[in-house]
Amino acid sequence: MEDIEVPQFFLCPISLQIMKDPVTAITGITYDRDSIEHWLLRNKNTTCPVTKQPLPLDSDLTPNHTLRRLIQSWCTQNASLGIDRIPTPKPPLTTTHVEKLLKGIKDSKIQLKSLMQLELLAAENERNKKCLLENGVPKAMIMFIYDCYRKGEILEGIEEALSFLQFVKVPNDDAKNLLSENNEMLDCLTWILDLPSEIKNSVAVKSHAVLVLKKFINNCDSVVLERLKPEFFKSVVNSLKNGVITQQGLCAALHVLLCCCPLGRNRLMMVEAGAVNELIEIELMSIPEKRITELTFGILFHLCSCANGRFQLLSHEGSIAVLTERIFKVSIAVDDRAVFILSLISKFSATKTVLEEMLKVGTISKLFVLLQADHAKYLKDKVMEIFKAHSEVWKNSPCFPQNSFYASLHR
Known part of the structure; x- marks a missing residue:
């Protein structure tokens, strides 16, 4: 050709x-x-x-x-x-046809067929997406999913409804209104995350659900965040486990947790749900995408602001090593969060064992290199605070910088 x-x-x-x-x-x-x-x-x-x-x-x-x-x-x-003939284009999607399919969602005999057709139309082209959005189909899909939750039934078509919402997003105003009208809307989505892994296409279904959950969390106000329950965080944290959701779903789940971090009660519930351990395991399983590590370290920083969070972090054998290893290897944002987490540990949880671990895994060497690198002054000041606080413990180690540096810390 x-x-x-x-x-x-x-x-x-x-x-x-x-x-x-x-x-x-x-x-x-x-x-x-x-x-x-x-x-x-x-x-x-x-x-x-x-x-x-x-x-x-x-x-x-x-x-x-x-x-x-x-x-x-x-x-x-x-x-x-070798030239293929161009087929005659399909006629444009009409409001009448969309309304017919929406009625079909409520008829158990043609429910699955209607949902599948709507999903295919959404995937076809931008013109269809615009028509489906204008006719309120995203909200109808959410209400179908909510109806499944209310009945406690895993109805056929739930995967198609969730998949549709990846093509045609719920409008921000609809998301806000649904949350304000129905206190159980978030419970409906975490219910899907808790479904047994044996359900058909479990990974895809749960990944789609957490992406929709991210949309709702992005558009909720502080009142909604303040009334989140421990069960909400248990469901989201459990979804972080290896193989439960896709990488895209994992990124969305981390985003959800980070959005909830500003409130202290939410941080405590995350810690109690085992979030710290799962976050470290994400980093240990493989080298994740840059955005995933940035989100992971952002959440860890918030969780380490409380004593239980730091305790869980230090209870994991690989925690200090992971924090150290990621410095200089991902992004400036990760360097920032890693240093601030180490600063919190240094200030509030620096036992002899922890300080020895920092020497053993090369934390001190990395921090010393950071002092000489092209990083922001506030970050270097944090590193200096760590050195000043514990130089007496580290001064005789061959890993610690030379005597002149030690002397400068105590001028």
Whole structure:
């Protein structure tokens, strides 16, 4: 196909591929529908890619049937050269069809079929997503999931409903209203996290659920965060265990916990749920993605502000080593959190065993290098506080910097 000369006006100016569904924008330029809808609806651009003229998000896109037929004819003529024929595009999704499918969700005979069709429509293109959103389908999906929770039944279609919500997100206003109208909305999602692993597609179902939970937590007010129960944190912390959810789901679960950290009672409930141990295990299992480590260290910092959190951290044999190993290897944000956690340990939990462990795993050497690196002054000041507090214990160790440095700490 590389040797075939494709007429230039058959190509979409955005994708540079042969157009399957050519549409003309109000600026007079023709694009492939998927490409221009992605440009407008997903990327939120408001200018024409070619002319740079204003192109509102709700602009009319007029199907160019003449050009489409011309492209189809050309493809047919060149079929022997490996060119596939462009199929005739499906008619646009209508409100009437969406309303029919929404009614089907309430009919047990066609419930699963309706949910599957809505999921497929959401995955198809940006135009469908816009239509489904405008007709309130995300809220209907949430209410279907809530109905499953209320009945205590794992109904067929719950995976499709959760999957749909990854394509068409619940609008922020709907999320806020659902939370204010129903105290059990978060319980509904953690109920899914607690379902047995034997359920069909358990990892996908629970991963989708925690992503929806993240959406709700992002849009809830302090009153909702203040009334969270221990069971909520047990469910989210248990989802952190290896193999329960996907990496994307893990990132969402960590985000949920971090959002709940500002309140002291929430930190205590996380610690009681075993969060500290699970967070360290995440780092020990493998080298996680940068964002996961940043979230993990952010949560650990908050949890180490309480005595029980520090106790749990130091009860794990690999904790100091993990904190030390990640310095300089992930990001400045991780360096920051690691130093602040070590500072809390140094200030409030520095037993002889802990201080010896810091020498043994190379913490002191890393901190000394940080003093010489291009890091913020406030971070270096924290390191100096650690050294000043415990230099008497470390001064005779070959790992500790030279005598001149020790002397400078006590001027």
